[in-house]
Amino acid sequence: MGMMTIGKLASATGVKVTTIRYYECIDLLPEPDRSKSGQRLYDQNAVERLAFIRHARDLGFSVKTVRELISLQVEPDRDCAVVDQIARRQLGEVRRRLTQLEALEAELKRMVSACEGGRIGTCSVLASLSDHETCLADDHAGAEVLASSPSLKA
Amino acid sequence: MGMMTIGKLASATGVKVTTIRYYECIDLLPEPDRSKSGQRLYDQNAVERLAFIRHARDLGFSVKTVRELISLQVEPDRDCAVVDQIARRQLGEVRRRLTQLEALEAELKRMVSACEGGRIGTCSVLASLSDHETCLADDHAGAEVLASSPSLKA
DNA sequence: CCTACAGTCTACAGTAACTGTAGACACAAG
DNA sequence: CTTGTGTCTACAGTTACTGTAGACTGTAGG
Incomplete structure (x- = not known):
């Protein structure tokens, strides 16, 4: 060993x-x-x-x-608050991403259930992608939520 | 215009x-x-x-x-099912990530609330990071969930 | 002992999806 | 006419790896 x-x-x-x-x-x-x-x-x-x-x-x-x-691990006499703060920041990020992902889930779910198998010309999925008015947050919100993630080569 | x-x-x-x-x-x-x-x-x-x-x-x-x-948009006569399938795949991915993020949130929350402001030497946050037994899924699960994401330069 | 074959080595190129930089030119306002 | 902002090209940098080539090493079977 x-x-x-x-x-x-x-x-x-x-x-x-x-x-x-x-x-x-x-x-x-x-x-x-x-x-x-x-x-x-x-x-x-x-x-x-x-x-x-x-x-x-x-x-x-x-x-x-x-x-x-x-x-930080190497200097065990320093104040734990630094570590705590890093963890809290991380938690904040995770929560932000959770919120965004939930919105995405809702929209994708809506898109998928709206699809009733016609021709592409009338496909509601593509329609809702084109339609930037009905977007979650119209101008600048959920960008890059999933983008460039290694586990998401859709 | x-x-x-x-x-x-x-x-x-x-x-x-x-x-x-x-x-x-x-x-x-x-x-x-x-x-x-x-x-x-x-x-x-x-x-x-x-x-x-x-x-x-x-x-x-x-x-x-x-x-x-x-x-696909360019050929509106093709079957809408292709588009639907892409959207479903995406929805699946989003759901997978949601699950992972929820687990991360739980663990981070636990870590943060366990921290009671002592010295780093006894910090429970660092302890739970070191402790790979209490890990979500022990050997290979939630990897790269947030990693390399542009909005997460923690 | 010899031969496969898996494991390891270095060094470097490639990946995704951009972002940032440098240096030059364009255009509108004062 | 100057100043400032916008635009141009081309290329390097970012993050966190992953993959490749070509050579060497260590081990198990015959």
Whole structure:
């Protein structure tokens, strides 16, 4: 249970091998020891740190913020309020996005149920997309809610 | 009300000037006419097309999908089911993300309310980030839900 | 011992959907 | 006529990875 290769670390944490190397590259993970042939060797510490990173990323914290959290971890005497504030900010973001997504869900649901299988020329889905008057918030609201998200290659 | 410059089009649709040029570059918008000095000139058609694009993007459709929808618009005799299916797929995605975000909200809320303002060394927020056992879905679930989203530079 | 074959290495290019920058030209108001 | 804002092109930068090429390493079977 001492040292493990990058592949083991990957399966232990659910983070892809390439992503681990990427994290090292951007100094989110420290450079690990190497075997005599040059392969990376990790210990239990690395597992914990990577799990921390992954969990924070899963919660939507940016890499920048994760870096911040890690640097805070190192100085355990500072005031906890900093961390609390970061978490609250994140919660605020999540709630904002929830609200937007709920609006999107409503509109998509309406679009789909309005479709009664005619020809495209009369398709109500396309009609409601064209119609920017009946839009949720007319000019500038729910932009980029889902856009450019890796899990949304619709 | 005939021809407008790119800036007018931008304010008419809420899409940034640079983004409009970008859409032209990736052939989402056709090349517009130019004034004798070379400035882009748009008509009401362009406003409608761009509004359509923006609305679809706001709803989370990828650029690729938007392109698909536009090409479908051109042939109004085809079966509406294609469009319906795209919208349903999108609705599915939105619902999946809603579920994930709700889980994230719950966890962040728990983290924040558990924080009682001590020192970082004992901070429960950092503790729950480190603790990958109490994670939502232990090994591979809510990854990249918010990650790399432009509106989330936490 | 030899041969597959999976795992690892580096370095770099590609992805999505823009955003920002630099330097030059255009147009309207005062 | 100047000032300021708008527009032009072309290209680099952003975020957080992912994928690829080409070479080496480590291991299990025969």
